[in-house]
Amino acid sequence: MRGNPMRAGVERGEVQIGTWVTLVRTPSILMLLKAAGVDFARVDIEHTAASMETIGEMAAMARALDFPIAVRPPVANREWITRLLDVGVWNIHCPQVESAAHAAEIVAASRYAPMGLRGNGGLSAATEFSTAGTVAERRAFANREVFVTVMLETAAAFDDLDEIAAMPGIDALTLGPADLAQDLGVFGTPDQARVLDERRDLIIQAARKHGKTTAMLVSSPEQLEQWKQAGALLLAYSSDVEMLHGGFSAAMKRIKG
Numbered sequence: 001m002r003g004n005p006m007r008a009g010v011e012r013g014e015v016q017i018g019t020w021v022t023l024v025r026t027p028s029i030l031m032l033l034k035a036a037g038v039d040f041a042r043v044d045i046e047h048t049a050a051s052m053e054t055i056g057e058m059a060a061m062a063r064a065l066d067f068p069i070a071v072r073p074p075v076a077n078r079e080w081i082t083r084l085l086d087v088g089v090w091n092i093h094c095p096q097v098e099s100a101a102h103a104a105e106i107v108a109a110s111r112y113a114p115m116g117l118r119g120n121g122g123l124s125a126a127t128e129f130s131t132a133g134t135v136a137e138r139r140a141f142a143n144r145e146v147f148v149t150v151m152l153e154t155a156a157a158f159d160d161l162d163e164i165a166a167m168p169g170i171d172a173l174t175l176g177p178a179d180l181a182q183d184l185g186v187f188g189t190p191d192q193a194r195v196l197d198e199r200r201d202l203i204i205q206a207a208r209k210h211g212k213t214t215a216m217l218v219s220s221p222e223q224l225e226q227w228k229q230a231g232a233l234l235l236a237y238s239s240d241v242e243m244l245h246g247g248f249s250a251a252m253k254r255i256k257g
Helices: 005-011 029-035 052-065 078-086 100-110 135-145 156-166 177-184 192-209 221-230 240-256
Strands: 016-021 040-044 069-072 091-094 147-152 172-175 213-218 234-239
Touching (some): 005 016, 005 147, 016 029, 016 240, 040 052, 052 069, 078 091, 078 100, 091 100, 100 156, 147 156, 156 172, 172 192, 192 221, 213 221, 221 234, 234 240
Parallel strands (some): 016 234, 040 069, 069 091, 091 147, 172 213, 213 234
């Protein structure tokens, strides 16, 4: 079986720059992104109409290309995590992680025993339909390769930050800037950037303390460089929607004047 290139890059200490896929449904978008030099795609099904069938096709393409995708489900629970892993997704980007108890549920759903209680789906895209090795070997391989990122999106979640960061099976930490700003009451205010940066610093400190990875959503090359220098290894810049909208808007201004 092919391993998880995102995990491999993190373990080598390599900065990986990705983007969100929120609109495009065809799996060939991954070919385009790889050709453009992007390192990974983060596919959103929390705020989009993407179906599980679409995700399964993208996961197969991602493995064939050796180009990693991370998928954000609508809810980080056993049902969604099980389905995503069974269709071949290696990287789960978990929204609205509210507590250490929730993080523990995510670990249990994403790893087989003895690390967790992941459901057994049998021969599937998760193993590329391979029967090589023993069942125990395939399960141990899956436990090593799965990569779980948790999103802290409320003030309450930060009460458990250290415990979440210390938890085996939680691989990376990040925040959801818009939802967190809303919960903190600073969304759209002059204090938003400062307050969010303070929370980003807390996440980086906790990740560094416990040997975990930091992921950051960034909106500009300057912000990307800022958090790269601070130690974040997984940086998601822009999205398919923003790039298309920005590109067409700029072209129309030149054409129409």
